[in-house]
Amino acid sequence: xxxxxxxxxxxxxxxRSNELFRSLKALTKEPFLLLLIIGxxxxxFLFSLYPLIKVAMVSFERTDGTLGLxxxxxxxxxxxxxxxxxxxxxxxxxxxxxxxxIGYLFAYTLNRADIPLKRFFRFVALMPVVFPPFxxxxxxxxxxxxxxxxxxxxxxxxDFPVYGLWGLMMAQMICFFPVAFIxxxxxxxxxxPTLEDAAFNLGASRWQAFRKVILPVxxxxxxxxxxxxxxxxxxxxxxxxxxxxxxxxxxxxxxxLEITGMYxxxxxxxxxxxxxxxxxxxxxxxxxxxSRKRYITLTGKPTTSVIKSVNRPVKWCLFSLCxxxxxxxxxxxxxxxxxSFTQAWGMSNRFxxxxxxxxxxxxxxxxxxxxxxxxxxxxxxxLLGMTIAFLIVRKRFPGKGAMDFLSLLSFAVPGTVIGxxxxxxxxxxxxxxxxxxxxxxxxxxxxxxxxxxxxxxxxLNQVDPAIEEAAFTLGANNRTVFSRVTxxxxxxxxxxxxxxxxxxxxxxxxxxxxxxxAKWNLMTVQILSQTDSGRLSEACAYSVILITIILFxxxxxKLLLRNKISLSNQNYGVR
Amino acid sequence: MGLVLENITKIFRSDGSDMRAVDHIALEIPxxxxxxxxxxxxxxxxxxxxxxxxxxxxTEGSVRLEGEDITFLPPNQRNISMVFQSYALFPHLSVExxxxxxxxxxxxxxxxxxxxxxxxxxLVGLRGLEKRRPDQLSGGQQQRVALARSLVMKxxxxxxxxxxxxxxxxxxxxxxxxxxRIQQETAITSVYVTHDQVEAMSISDLIxxxxxxxxxxxxxxxxxxxxxxxxxxxxxxxxxxxxxGVADKQDPESGIVVSSSLKKSFNCRNxxxxxxxxxxxxxxxxxxxxxxxxxxxxxxxxxxxxxxSFLGSHLEYIxxxxxxxxxxxxxxxxxxxxxxxxxxEKRLFFSKENAWTIxx
Numbered sequence: 001x002x003x004x005x006x007x008x009x010x011x012x013x014x015x016r017s018n019e020l021f022r023s024l025k026a027l028t029k030e031p032f033l034l035l036l037i038i039g040x041x042x043x044x045f046l047f048s049l050y051p052l053i054k055v056a057m058v059s060f061e062r063t064d065g066t067l068g069l070x071x072x073x074x075x076x077x078x079x080x081x082x083x084x085x086x087x088x089x090x091x092x093x094x095x096x097x098x099x100x101x102i103g104y105l106f107a108y109t110l111n112r113a114d115i116p117l118k119r120f121f122r123f124v125a126l127m128p129v130v131f132p133p134f135x136x137x138x139x140x141x142x143x144x145x146x147x148x149x150x151x152x153x154x155x156x157x158x159d160f161p162v163y164g165l166w167g168l169m170m171a172q173m174i175c176f177f178p179v180a181f182i183x184x185x186x187x188x189x190x191x192x193p194t195l196e197d198a199a200f201n202l203g204a205s206r207w208q209a210f211r212k213v214i215l216p217v218x219x220x221x222x223x224x225x226x227x228x229x230x231x232x233x234x235x236x237x238x239x240x241x242x243x244x245x246x247x248x249x250x251x252x253x254x255x256x257l258e259i260t261g262m263y264x265x266x267x268x269x270x271x272x273x274x275x276x277x278x279x280x281x282x283x284x285x286x287x288x289x290x291s292r293k294r295y296i297t298l299t300g301k302p303t304t305s306v307i308k309s310v311n312r313p314v315k316w317c318l319f320s321l322c323x324x325x326x327x328x329x330x331x332x333x334x335x336x337x338x339x340s341f342t343q344a345w346g347m348s349n350r351f352x353x354x355x356x357x358x359x360x361x362x363x364x365x366x367x368x369x370x371x372x373x374x375x376x377x378x379x380x381x382x383l384l385g386m387t388i389a390f391l392i393v394r395k396r397f398p399g400k401g402a403m404d405f406l407s408l409l410s411f412a413v414p415g416t417v418i419g420x421x422x423x424x425x426x427x428x429x430x431x432x433x434x435x436x437x438x439x440x441x442x443x444x445x446x447x448x449x450x451x452x453x454x455x456x457x458x459x460l461n462q463v464d465p466a467i468e469e470a471a472f473t474l475g476a477n478n479r480t481v482f483s484r485v486t487x488x489x490x491x492x493x494x495x496x497x498x499x500x501x502x503x504x505x506x507x508x509x510x511x512x513x514x515x516x517x518a519k520w521n522l523m524t525v526q527i528l529s530q531t532d533s534g535r536l537s538e539a540c541a542y543s544v545i546l547i548t549i550i551l552f553x554x555x556x557x558k559l560l561l562r563n564k565i566s567l568s569n570q571n572y573g574v575r
Numbered sequence: 576m577g578l579v580l581e582n583i584t585k586i587f588r589s590d591g592s593d594m595r596a597v598d599h600i601a602l603e604i605p606x607x608x609x610x611x612x613x614x615x616x617x618x619x620x621x622x623x624x625x626x627x628x629x630x631x632x633x634t635e636g637s638v639r640l641e642g643e644d645i646t647f648l649p650p651n652q653r654n655i656s657m658v659f660q661s662y663a664l665f666p667h668l669s670v671e672x673x674x675x676x677x678x679x680x681x682x683x684x685x686x687x688x689x690x691x692x693x694x695x696x697x698l699v700g701l702r703g704l705e706k707r708r709p710d711q712l713s714g715g716q717q718q719r720v721a722l723a724r725s726l727v728m729k730x731x732x733x734x735x736x737x738x739x740x741x742x743x744x745x746x747x748x749x750x751x752x753x754x755x756r757i758q759q760e761t762a763i764t765s766v767y768v769t770h771d772q773v774e775a776m777s778i779s780d781l782i783x784x785x786x787x788x789x790x791x792x793x794x795x796x797x798x799x800x801x802x803x804x805x806x807x808x809x810x811x812x813x814x815x816x817x818x819x820g821v822a823d824k825q826d827p828e829s830g831i832v833v834s835s836s837l838k839k840s841f842n843c844r845n846x847x848x849x850x851x852x853x854x855x856x857x858x859x860x861x862x863x864x865x866x867x868x869x870x871x872x873x874x875x876x877x878x879x880x881x882x883x884s885f886l887g888s889h890l891e892y893i894x895x896x897x898x899x900x901x902x903x904x905x906x907x908x909x910x911x912x913x914x915x916x917x918x919x920e921k922r923l924f925f926s927k928e929n930a931w932t933i934x935x
Contacts, residue, residue: 019634026632026647033649396632466663469630470721472650473657474677474728484676488667 020398027397033478037397040388044406046431047446051421052276052413058424059269071270081267084249085274088234091165091250092278095172096229100222102173102325103180104188109318111188112214112309117323124326125181128174130550131333132507132524134238135543136171138531139332141242142339142540147346149335164248171239174332176232180225187221188214196309206311214309220290227286231279235414237510238524242531251275252416252510259420260514269424272417283412339540346536355541363542366521371549373437373522374505377444381505382497384445385452389493390486392453393460394468395478411450415510418447423514435517443515444505451504452497459493460486495561499554506550577606577764578627578732583636585622585788596622598788599636604732604781609758609765611775614785615811620768623785624734627766628657640731656725657734660741662717664709670696670720671705677728695727698757715746722754726761733758735767739774751778772812776800784808804847805933809857816902818856818876819935822848832856832932836898841874843930853935860891862929863904865921873924878902880919890914894921 027034060067075081106125110118128136144151144162151160161167191214199209240250251271259268310318343350359367388407392400410418422443426433433439467489471481487494509524516525523546530539585597597619604610612620625631627638629650637646645653656677664673674695678688696702699719709717718738725733738754739747755778758765769775775782776796783793784807792799792808803809806817820834822845830845832854841856848854878894881901890906892915904923915921 022634022647023632026649029647029652030649464661464663466659466661467665469628469650470657470659470663470724471665471676472630473628473653473655473730473734474724475651475654475680476677477649477651480680485665 023396023398030478033395033397036387036478037391037395037399037403040384040391041399041403041406044403044446047442048406048410048413051418051425054424055269055272055276055417055421058265059273061266071266072273075267075270075274080249081254081271084251084254084271087165087244087248088251088275089278091168091172091240092230092233094165094169095176095233096226098169099173099177099180099229099233100184100225102177103184103225104218104222105318106177106181106322106325107184107188108214109322110185113315113318115315115319115322117319121322121326124329126178127333128178128329130503130507130554131175131547132238132509132527132543133175133236134171134242134509134524134528134531135336136174136332137167137239137242138527138536138539138543139335139339140167140171141531142335142345142536143331145346149346163243163245168240168243168248168250171243172233172236174329175236175239176229179232180229183225183228184218184221187218191217193309206309206314210309224286224290227282227290230282231286231412231414234275234279234282235416235510237414237416237513238528241528252414255416255420256513259423265424268420272414272420275414276417279412279414279417283409287408336540336543339537340544342537344537345540355537356545358538359541359545363523363526366523366526367545367549369520370506370523370546373440373444373520374502376437377441377448377505378498378502380441381445381448381501382452382494385449385497385501386456386487386490386494387482388449389453389456389460389490390482393457394465394486407453408450410447415447415508415512416514418443419511419514422511434515435519437520439515440512440520440522443511444501444508447508447511448501448504451500452493455493455496455500456490459490463489495557499557502553503550506546576603577608577641578604578766579639580604580623580627581637581639583623583626583633583638585619585626585631586634595788597626597633600785600788600790602783602790602793604764604766606764607762608780609755609767609778610781610783611767611769611779612783612785613769613772613775613811614791616770618785619788620770620785621736622788624657624736624766624768627732628655628734629653654728654730655732655734656728656730657736658718658721658725658738660737662709662714662721662741664717664720664724666709668708669705670701670707670709670712673709673720674723674727676724691727695723698726699723699753714742715750718742718750719753722757726757726763730763733763733765735765735769737769738767740769740771747774754778776812784811786811802846802931803857803933806855809931809933814860814903816858816860816904818858819900820854820856821935822850822852822854822932825849829927830932834898836900837876837896839874839876841930842927843874843932844927845932848932848934854932855935857931857933858925858929860903860905861907862925863902863906863923864925865892865904865906865923873926874930875922875924876902877920877922880915880917880921882917883915885914892921894923 059071060069062068062070106121109115110121140162141148143149144160144167146158148160148162151157195213195217196209199213204212235252237252237256240253241256244250244253251274255268255271255275258264258271339345340355341351341353342348343352343354388403391397392404422439423434425431426439433442468481468485471485476484507524508522509528512522513525513528516522523542527539527542527546530536530542580600580602582599582601583597584595584599587594587596600619600623612623614620622631626633629645629648633646637644639645640653640655665676668676671692675688675692678691696705699722701716701719701723704712704716709720712720721738735754739750742750751774767775767778779796781793782796782799784791784799786807792804794802799808800812803812809815809817818832818834818841819836820832820841823831823833823840825845825848827844827846830843831840832843832845833840843856845854876896878896881893881895883893884891888907890909892904892906894902894904896902902923
């Protein structure tokens with residue numbers, strides 16, 4: 001995910017009072033638009049911001065009802081909790097650095113070296129996107145854990161340090177490296193090869209051309225990706241829950257345990273705030289600073305230069321590295337599939353279908369629930385995302401910058417924090433939602449709108465605004481313009497948002513784990529609890545079913561929309 | 576009065592700096608007239624048009640249509656249609672659907688929509704192409720769809736935002752005539768933005784020349800060409816030569832300007848510059864004659880030919896005057912005479928009727 005600092009034409013600068021009055025007056029002539037803006041602000045406030053405020057409030061409130069910051073002092077003075085903060089930052093930094101390094105390696109190799117198997121590499125790099133985020137951790141335990149297939153069975157090692165810093169980092173890299181690859185692939189593929197031609201022409205060697213041209217030009221993209229991975233890693237919950245344990249505490253798990261395990265709400269809230277701060281800082285840096293410093297090197301003129309960025313030895317060196325990493329990733333996922341067909345992983349590796357039967361017997365309800373929640377939240381999220389994108393790109397109204405910020409905020413907020421916020425915010429009337437379907441759906445809708453907003457904004461920026469203006473001058477109101485003109489034109493963004501939020505909703509864990517109940521449960525939560533109680537084969541079977549469902553619906557959507565997508569792919573009306 | 580702009584101003588803000596795009600424009604546009612906003616890019620003409628359309632909210636001032644204040648009305652409630660530079664056709668709709676778009680929104684009976692759509696498609700000459708999509712049309716055809724789509728709404732005002740600038744030169748000329756014909760037939764009040772002065776001259780009832788957000792002059796095409804009020808207008812409309820001097824006599828018919836550098840006084844029409852004030856005589860290239868006739872009524876200057884271009888119908892001279900300034904002159908009616916030589920002495924004549932004076 002790449003948060004572009006799109007400039008808000010004149011929403012960026014504060015309006016003078018006279019202008020504020022005038023623009024408000026103009027808004028009153030469009031009551032529907034005004035209502036829509038107020039409505040979206042209300043929803044964003046209630047479901048994105050209010051839970052965070054609630055977390056802070058709980059952390060300030062002493063048992064006697066007075067307010068104070070003492071719980072922060074307590075958490076800081078507790079060495080176990082302080083260690084969690086330190087560990088979280090350490091893992092996040094390392095994951096970001098190594099994840100970006102591998103992402104860059106892949107992106108550079110696939111774009112700049114003439115190697116075989118490019119499609120295979122691309123497939124492997126994008127594959128983890130559709131997997132639940134903690135699959136890596138599960139698989140690592142199955143391969144390198146106490147009963148690990150590689151460590152214990154092959155080498156006879158029983159205490160391989162898979163639990164702790166390195167194991168966690170490895171699991172997170174497998175999970176988040178696609179994010180780095182996607183953004184860096186976007187960066188490197190848009191660097192015109194003629195830039196290198198120019199460098200060679202001026203006498204630079206290949207290494208110099210890379211060092212002095214390609215690398216500096218991709219620095220803003222790298223910086224941005226670093227921050228995004230940092231945020232993702234901080235927010236990660238599933239991997240540390242499985243891998244970190246008490247020996248290597250991290251904030252997200254600590255906060256969860258404080259709240260659900262010890263029912264220590266205030267400490268949990270304070271830990272959530274500690275987790276929130278670095279995430280928000282990284283998000284602000286990404287959105288308002290790094291993303292503004294991008295180079296535009298792709299000009300309108302098509303460049304068909306033969307790629308000659310690397311020589312043969314370097315090419316095969318890059319190829320081998322990519323192959324090694326790809327095989328490792330495949331091994332990770334193959335292990336899950338393998339595991340799902342074994343009787344009891346690590347003990348008895350006999351082939352069986354019992355695990356699937358078990359999942360359908362015990363877990364049928366959670367499969368149903370997961371689908372109901374995903375199918376309810378996904379279209380709402382995509383539609384809301386498109387609407388906000390439309391308002392932000394095309395409309396002028398006071399508070400536009402705030403709406404932009406609020407709607408993207410949920411990306412920066414770790415799921416653990418928002419999950420805690422939801423249970424604090426919605427457990428009393430008038431918003432008594434705990435234990436309901438609604439709280440899960442609302443959480444998913446507002447957590448995954450940034451995806452829709454980003455792709456909506458990107459596509460809208462390419463559609464000539466005059467097309468919508470023409471509709472206005474022909475008498476269409478905002479509603480008509482949006483439904484009859486804008487939406488048909490940005491339908492690809494709508495569907496990509498649909499797919500993405502579907503996958504996210506199916507694989508979500510960090511916030512959801514606080515919100516599930518006996519009545520509404522999720523497959524991911526089931527997988528975690530199976531893993532926790534050592535039933536790895538059953539957990540694998542759950543995962544395989546989950547992934548199959550995701551792939552099935554992605555394929556189905558692709559088939560159903562073939563005509564529609566190809567229509568919009570002609571890209572007429574797109575500048 | 577059809578459309579009235581009352582001192583409208585638009586200030587764009589970005590990161591602390593203000594850009595005054597339109598600066599207190601006051602303009603009255605008579606019903607049924609075609610008024611052109613003409614000026615270089617960045618002069619505020621498009622911003623003015625967009626304020627009329629309702630896409631921009633004026634920072635100050637108001638827009639009135641037939642007496643009603645429409646400043647704060649959204650675009651869809653103004654009954655003002657616009658033809659865009661990029662045509663802005665709905666790419667997912669056919670020609671017919673594009674034209675019918677606005678009518679359908681008004682919930683008019685289906686038969687009426689079909690009838691009016693067909694009539695309009697006929698008027699702009701697109702019969703037979705109704706089912707096509709915009710990307711299956713040529714640029715000129717797309718612009719006709721855009722025009723039909725706007726006209727079918729019978730708007731109170733029709734706005735044109737550089738509608739012809741994406742067409743090639745030949746098509747531009749015929750579309751220009753077509754737009755003028757249709758506008759006159761329908762008598763819709765129109766505001767037309769362009770940076771092309773030939774386009775503006777050929778279709779307008781009234782030209783408004785803008786620069787840096789201000790109106791430099793408004794008048795008929797004839798007025799702005801023959802009687803520019805300032806150097807910007809004189810220079811922007813057509814080619815021009817300036818002869819610098821000091822006004823010696825202010826008289827609309829027989830004024831006098833004295834040039835000290837050329838050591839000559841010129842007879843001219845001087846309605847604007849008081850005696851003793853710096854003045855510029857505006858002489859168009861075609862107003863010179865290079866004959867050898869001696870006529871007391873004519874002003875004359877001698878110079879040497881720096882260069883010339885033969886353009887078929889005429890010769891274009893660059894002539895250097897004794898004070899170092901340069902004159903651009905045209906010579907028509909070429910017979911089988913020999914072409915001039917570079918460096919040759921030439922005498923340039925112009926009548927006082929063709930010598931308009933502006934402040935220097």
